[in-house]
C-alpha cells in the first residue's frame with residue numbers, strides 16, 4: 001500500500017466503515033509510515049475539535065427573539081388561510 | 082455540552098407525530114420542532130454564510146418556509162434532513178447575494194491536486210486545543226473554516242459537525258455519495274493542514290513560533 005492509497009481510504013477508515021481486510025492493511029501501513037500516521041491522527045483531532053467546540057452558538061436572547069418572530073408569522077399565516 | 086448524538090434526532094416516531102400535528106394546524110407542535118432544531122439551523126447557516134445577520138435571517142426564512150410547505154413533507158426522509166435542505170438552500174442564496182460577482186454553488190472548486198492535499202507532517206499535542214482560551218479557540222476554528230470553499234465547508238458541517246450520515250448529506254445537498262466523500266476528504270485535510278499551524282507540537286516553548 002502506498003501513501004496515496006492510504007489517503008484515498010482515510011475517510012472510510014476514520015468513519016469506521018471499511019471491511020476488516022482493508023482496515024488491517026491500513027493499520028499495517030500506519031505502523032511504519034509516520035507521515036500517514038500523523039495525517040490520520042491530526043485529521044481525527046480536527047474533526048473532534050470542531051465537534052466539541054460550538055463555534056457558532058446561538059445566544060439565548062437572540063434565540064428567543066427569533067422564536068417569537070417566527071411563531072408570530074406562523075400564526076398570522078394560519079389566520080390568513 | 083451537547084454531544085454529537087443528541088444533535089441529531091433520536092425518536093423519529095415522536096417527531097413524525099409532531100410534524101403531522103403541525104400539519105393539521107397544531108401550532109404548538111410546530112413550536113416544539115422549532116425549539117428542537119433552531120440551534121442546529123443557526124449553526125449550519127452561520128457556517129455557510131459566515132455572516133451573523135444572514136444566519137439569523139436564514140433561521141427565520143427556513144422555518145417559515147418549512148411551515149408553509151409542511152404538507153409537501155414526505156415521511157420517507159427525516160424532518161430534520163428536510164429542514165436542513167431548506168436551510169442550506171436559503172443560506173447559499175444569501176451567500177450568492179453577498180458575493181454577487183461570484184457564483185457560489187455546491188460544485189465549487191474541486192481543482193486541488195492530490196499531491197498538494199497534505200504538506201504538513203508535524204505531530205500535534207494530545208489535546209492541542211487546551212493551549213488556547215475558549216474565545217481564542219473559537220476565533221481560530223471560525224477563521225480556519227471560513228477559508229474553505231463554500232461547497233467544502235457545507236459538506237464538512239453537515240457530516241462532521243451535525244453528524245448527518247454520508248447518504249443524508251448527499252440527499253440534503255443534491256450530490257452523489259462519491260461527490261460528498263471527495264469533498265469531505267478535501268475539507269477535512271484542508272482544515273487539518275490549516276490548523277496545524279496552531280496545534281502542532283512546539284519545539285521549545287508551549288506555542289509554535
Ligand SMILES: [Zn+2]
Pocket residue numbers: 002003004006029033034035036037
Ligand atoms: Zn503513508
